[in-house]
Amino acid sequence: MSNILEVQQLYRKFQSGDKTLTVVDDINFSIPEGISCAIVGPSGSGKTTLLGLCAGLDRPTSGSVTLNGIPLNPLNEDERAKVRNQHVGFVFQTFQLVPTLTALENVMVPLELRGEATKEVRQRATQLLESVGLGDRTHHYPTQLSGGEQQRVAIARAFINRPKILFADEPTGNLDTETGEYIEKLIFDLNEQQGTTLVMVTHDLELAKKCDRIIKLKNGQVFEDSHAEVQPETAAG
Template sequence: MSHQPKSIAANHVGKSVKTSDGDLAILHDIDFEISQGDSVAIIGASGSGKSTLLSMLAGLDLPSVGQVTLMGKNLNELDEDGRAKLRGECVGFVFQSFQLLPHLNALENVMLPLELSGTSQSEAKLAGEVWLEKVGLQSRASHFPNTLSGGEQQRIALARAFINQPAILFADEPTGSLDEASGKRVIELLFELNRENSSTLVLVTHDPALAARCNRQIRLSGGRLA
């Protein structure tokens, strides 16, 4: 019998931070697995630990106890450079704040991950043009972020996240700062790209409609799995 390979596993993960009043526990005993190609929404009230969990699943932060495995690699056993290398090879990110570089135009922003991974400029440009077309913004290639609407900036950010064809896409409130029509378009794109690339999609969201479209929901309450 064939099993879907696991792309992410959290094994009894806990996170606490030091404060002037002692240790403050943010996450307690988080334990789950996500299969390759799955779509998962992390939901819960503000302050329940959703973004902290996301940053640990992506190896941006390490747990205080327990371990996270990403694409079969235990993140605790990798140093910061090793985790960055793994992210560069297999992970794409979409943030609520877009995080486009203001001095680069739309096409240059999309090309950036390929150029950073050593792809030639001409190849990166061709791929960038393909992805701009996929998100419906080829006519905006030479526009700078400050001349684009929020919805357009988020679609550029999506193209940039997918240009490396990542095995895993992490999205933190990807529609949080968009109007309803732009948000809908971005959601359609996320799931279309998730299907076409068999990318694992893990997103933090307050939007019940977006969460409902995922195969699974992981609900946090007070730093625990609810």
């Protein structure tokens, strides 16, 4: 099994006045294709910053990230955006839907940016919305949807381009417990069905234990890297 994500000697520093803050501090790990991995740690431990670096949303101060065999460091912003569009899916805590687009149109956006045929894109987007239980909400706008429904639209959008890897940043953080559990199952089900690697930032240790692997951060460093005690097939069922 090959690695889809490789992180080597990664640092991310920020200047705050006359002080230098090291948010990501010499992190090294690799993630094989198809597994689920949780990144956990206290607030301020560098989880979201690390996720952004892994996804090519931000540049490291030093070190390297290789995503699906592609070194991200040499790429400019347009080239990194192309890599994300071709290989990556995202699910954010705040949904990040376009308010002026319907649920269907929001899901279609990543493939439309590739210039793919509208009829085929619409068909796949409709199928994905049906798979997340929103077949009857395709023409609703985000303001007409509940938080859980908006997150389901975001998940459908994340899978529209058949991503090799899905990055999820606190995907259940803004949801009530019942809706959050539904979203968790949906993400794991799609991860298993499509063979998409899942890398998830979460503060929820119970959710993390449902992943194949847990990387724990503290003060910007990895202080534990382990397999979860629960087998993923049981946890995701």
